[in-house]
Amino acid sequence: MPKSKRDRPVTLSKTKKKGKEHKEVIVNSIRNAVENYKSIYVFSFENMRNLKFKEFREQIKPSRFFLGSNKVMQVALGRSVSDEIQPGLNKVSKFLCGNTGLFLTNMPKEEVESLFNKYEDYDFARTGSMATEKVELPEGPLEQFTHEMEPFLRKQGMPVRLNKGVVELVSDFVVCEEGKPLSPESARILRLLGIKMATFKLHLICRWSAEDFELYREGLDESDVESA
Structure with missing residues (x-):
């Protein structure tokens, strides 16, 4: 009698969800990067396109980008004065909200600002996006x-x-x-x-270094993180 397809073994490792171990890897990666880079930026993004982001990331190696769970990134940096891994990093954590990420680098501040401010790429808008014209x-x-x-x-x-x-x-x-x-x-x-209405763009929110902390939007403070 032939075996039923239902009796075939299933490798559980293929269906295992990312859990505590995966989060710990990310936390450790961020903390190691903090030790190796002088400046940390929080940035937000509009109309994320993975391929375009990968191309942008290639332009500014060997810096590091982190995207993913904001809470995990907050834990890695420290959410308060008592658990921050470097003085002042709890301020950075407060701006990790919504569509945001971390950028760690040794590049001069002026160069980073120029690259982020100039970069934009047009693409076709997806369902739910706001039309920019009739x-x-x-x-x-x-x-x-x-x-x-x-x-x-x-x-x-x-x-x-x-x-x-x-x-x-x-x-x-x-x-x-x-x-x-x-x-x-x-x-x-x-x-x-052939009408492209989506603009993939990155916006700097704040910058941290051992010497100072800087916000990039005039009048922006911790109460504005939802709109950052």
């Missing part, structure tokens, strides 16, 4: 699309038909409205149209 297609032929795409465009809510093998809008169609979140259909259509 996009409306007028009634008439859509010659940028082949006739094979007509059924797909119709599924995205576009009032289209085939007219002598040419995709045609039977009425004006608003793809998205400025300041409103993109639906899955709108995001797909914008990609087909």
Whole structure:
């Protein structure tokens, strides 16, 4: 009698969740990096793109970046004066909130500021992103699309038909409205149209060194971490 597929052994190591040991590795990595780098920055990010971030990270080696659980990063640095690993690092922890990360480096401050301030990259917006402009297609032929795409465009809510093998809008169609979140259909259509509305950008929030602590936004303090 053949064995049931249900009886096949499953390697538990493949499904094991990241637990305490993984968190300890991150904490130790951050603490070791603190010993090796003179400056620590907290930065926030908009429209994160992993590939673009990897490219940016390659530009400024051998510095270190840390992204992940804000609470784990806070524990690594210390959340209060009593448990901080270097004087003043508890101030850094307070700004690790939301879409933020750590950057540790020996690069001059001016060079870091220049690299972060200049860097931005445009990409297609994803579902839920806010439209940066209104996009409306007028009634008439859509010659940028082949006739094979007509059924797909119709599924995205576009009032289209085939007219002598040419995709045609039977009425004006608003793809998205400025300041409103993109639906899955709108995001797909914008990609087909080649319209990029997402800007991947990094913002410096604060900088720590053994000599000083600096905030990069005028008037920003610990009560503003939610919006940093």
